[in-house]
Amino acid sequence: MIKPLLIEIGVEELPAVPFLKELPNIEKKWLTILENNALACEFKFYYTPRRLVLWHNKFPTSQENRVEELFGAPVAVAYKNGEPTPAANGFAKKCGVSLEEIGRATKNGKEVLYFKKEIEGKNSKALIGDMIEEFISKLNFGKSMRWGSYEKSFIRPIRWIGAMLGDEHVPFKVYNVESKYFSYPHRTISYEPFAYDFAGDYFEKLENGGVVLYQSKRKELVLEQFKVIEKDNNIEIDIDAELLAEIVAITESPKALIGTFDEEFLRLPPEVIITSMKEHQRYFPVFKDGKITNKFIVVSNAISDDYTLIVKGNEKVLRARLSDGLFFYDNDLRDGLSFSGLKDVVYLDGLGSVFDKVIREKAVIEYLEKKYEKNLSIEIDDKNKKEINDILNRSIMLSKADLLSEMVYEFTELQGLMGYYYAKAAGEDDLVSLALKEQYLPKSEDSELPSNLCSSLVALSSKIDSLLALFSIGKIPTGTKDPFALRRAVNGIIKIVLNQNLNFDIKEDLKNLSSEYVNFDMQILENFFLERINQFFDANPSIIKAVVSSGERDIVKLSKKIEALKSIASGSGFKEVFSTFKRVANIIKDVDFGKELHVDEKLFEVEEEKALHVEFTKRATTDYKTYEEKLDALFGLKPQIDNFFDNVMVNVDDLKVKTNRQNLIATIYKEFKLIADIKEITV
Numbered sequence: 001m002i003k004p005l006l007i008e009i010g011v012e013e014l015p016a017v018p019f020l021k022e023l024p025n026i027e028k029k030w031l032t033i034l035e036n037n038a039l040a041c042e043f044k045f046y047y048t049p050r051r052l053v054l055w056h057n058k059f060p061t062s063q064e065n066r067v068e069e070l071f072g073a074p075v076a077v078a079y080k081n082g083e084p085t086p087a088a089n090g091f092a093k094k095c096g097v098s099l100e101e102i103g104r105a106t107k108n109g110k111e112v113l114y115f116k117k118e119i120e121g122k123n124s125k126a127l128i129g130d131m132i133e134e135f136i137s138k139l140n141f142g143k144s145m146r147w148g149s150y151e152k153s154f155i156r157p158i159r160w161i162g163a164m165l166g167d168e169h170v171p172f173k174v175y176n177v178e179s180k181y182f183s184y185p186h187r188t189i190s191y192e193p194f195a196y197d198f199a200g201d202y203f204e205k206l207e208n209g210g211v212v213l214y215q216s217k218r219k220e221l222v223l224e225q226f227k228v229i230e231k232d233n234n235i236e237i238d239i240d241a242e243l244l245a246e247i248v249a250i251t252e253s254p255k256a257l258i259g260t261f262d263e264e265f266l267r268l269p270p271e272v273i274i275t276s277m278k279e280h281q282r283y284f285p286v287f288k289d290g291k292i293t294n295k296f297i298v299v300s301n302a303i304s305d306d307y308t309l310i311v312k313g314n315e316k317v318l319r320a321r322l323s324d325g326l327f328f329y330d331n332d333l334r335d336g337l338s339f340s341g342l343k344d345v346v347y348l349d350g351l352g353s354v355f356d357k358v359i360r361e362k363a364v365i366e367y368l369e370k371k372y373e374k375n376l377s378i379e380i381d382d383k384n385k386k387e388i389n390d391i392l393n394r395s396i397m398l399s400k401a402d403l404l405s406e407m408v409y410e411f412t413e414l415q416g417l418m419g420y421y422y423a424k425a426a427g428e429d430d431l432v433s434l435a436l437k438e439q440y441l442p443k444s445e446d447s448e449l450p451s452n453l454c455s456s457l458v459a460l461s462s463k464i465d466s467l468l469a470l471f472s473i474g475k476i477p478t479g480t481k482d483p484f485a486l487r488r489a490v491n492g493i494i495k496i497v498l499n500q501n502l503n504f505d506i507k508e509d510l511k512n513l514s515s516e517y518v519n520f521d522m523q524i525l526e527n528f529f530l531e532r533i534n535q536f537f538d539a540n541p542s543i544i545k546a547v548v549s550s551g552e553r554d555i556v557k558l559s560k561k562i563e564a565l566k567s568i569a570s571g572s573g574f575k576e577v578f579s580t581f582k583r584v585a586n587i588i589k590d591v592d593f594g595k596e597l598h599v600d601e602k603l604f605e606v607e608e609e610k611a612l613h614v615e616f617t618k619r620a621t622t623d624y625k626t627y628e629e630k631l632d633a634l635f636g637l638k639p640q641i642d643n644f645f646d647n648v649m650v651n652v653d654d655l656k657v658k659t660n661r662q663n664l665i666a667t668i669y670k671e672f673k674l675i676a677d678i679k680e681i682t683v
Helices: 016-036 086-095 125-138 199-208 215-233 241-250 263-267 270-281 308-335 340-344 354-371 373-379 385-398 406-410 417-425 430-438 453-472 486-500 508-516 522-536 541-549 555-569 574-587 607-620 627-635 638-647 655-673
Strands: 002-011 044-048 051-060 066-074 103-107 110-119 158-165 255-260 284-288 291-300
Touching (some): 002 125, 016 044, 016 125, 044 215, 066 086, 086 110, 125 158, 158 199, 215 255, 263 291, 270 284, 291 308, 308 406, 308 417, 340 354, 354 373, 373 453, 417 430, 430 453, 453 508, 486 522, 486 555, 574 627, 627 655
Antiparallel strands (some): 002 051, 002 158, 066 110, 255 291, 284 291
16 A cells, blocks of 8 residues: 655754765665665655655555564574574574474585574554664764753754654654644744645645745756846856755745945955855846946845845845955055965975975976977967076966965965956966966866966976975875875876876876985875876776876876777777787786887798788888877788788797797787787777
């Protein structure tokens, strides 16, 4: 039999950010509990800041009856000389029956003790309370709190719980709260509870009580209200997806309102205004013709006939925020950018001050400038060598200077960006200003990259120094822990290098740069890079491994070789072609590639080995524009290699002939290995 089941967990207002982080796991955790209790069924999960609701349209009123089979010790162990041993008595006790009721069965070829019992399914009402308690305990929002004298904790105090199976109230007590058949409307409507007799009654009364329970509907309401405001005011609302999700999570009856602030504050950089709105007040910025305006959108959770006071209150709060920002901004412009104070800012124990980090980055960028001198001269053709050097050095020296500004002290997320504005105001070269702005890019998986080579080198210098410096003092990420975001730093290096097409060798270049740091095992850092390489590229892991196993460590070349091999391997006939070259790998597995592989044509005895050598030599000495063309040519040797295997015996008695034939095959394999160690490929 099935009935609808409604569960509501009423709480004090949930904080949006930790709740949204756990949100993807909530339904999975409840489903697991349903399955573990043999009550699996479809359900919906709804939430507002004050309630978590689980709605089951068709919920089993009891578990199904089931048969449980128990197997005991082998009969030879359970009985000695016809008498039961402790093993037999223990099994009977476990089954809850007398020894006479225990049967026998065959398992794994042995006769063992056996008992089968029918277990009657439990009534669902008797299980729901424990299931809800387990569900609450498994939700992980990071920090939690305790309230009253109760020992267990949750993200916020639980104030009421209700469970209704059909039209029956389900009584239980969890987290020191007894289940009741009442709930609460929107606070603007009333602070008094309302009772409900069945699920449909609950949904209707909740709606009449001003609560929009369905999160998808709240989102639709907000977006519809945004469209009306945009049309009525001829503006564009900057709809941040994460901020919108927060608004949906903290409202039960959302109402979008438009507010205004003094135009004087538009002197501030747009990012400062936007940050003040989004991060601190959850406001949406407003644009017109691509420029930020002196308006904002606030989404209220109140229900009212007149929202004037709510708008004015939010305008007052934002005005105070922006006034502080303007005060900081003017002070910073007056003081200008200076890096000398960075000597007093500690970077990390064992790595000195932030100024020390800047000096290390300066050494890194000098190395990169020399390495990519030609690239720089091509990109910045109106600058001479001295000017380029000055731009890069100035960019590095000023890169962390805005850490000393009042604005960054207040809004840490604006680090780098404020340096850009202050550098522009001070008349620094445009490339210097832009480098300060882009030095931390990329910031995320989908983040933009530095827009030019100068900015790219500044960004690379910061990331490379962080890696070398932190590895040199043993701050190496382990497991999922990466407090200094070094994995992200490696991903950033890979992306920048590929974007600018810079030949950066993660073995040689890092080794050359490491001389400025405390000595450490560079192989550990190389392996760390290779782990990220394996994660970075979208290809069969065996293809990435094959290219990495070739010894290639240049990031651009690694990328091109992986893409080339991936393209070849995706061909419809590759599996058949590859079987031939797997055989090649097996034959030469004992060949020492460290020695010269000399092939003597005079020792050829049959036409097939001559034909293979001629065709291979022709293909190996051809210039190819891409790695894919070369791989295609080498894999094209399949007919000649098949003929060789069909007509030539490699392991002959004549040692010279045998070695010559092995060397011929090994030479072909070695040519492949310049791109990839193909024995690592699995198809």
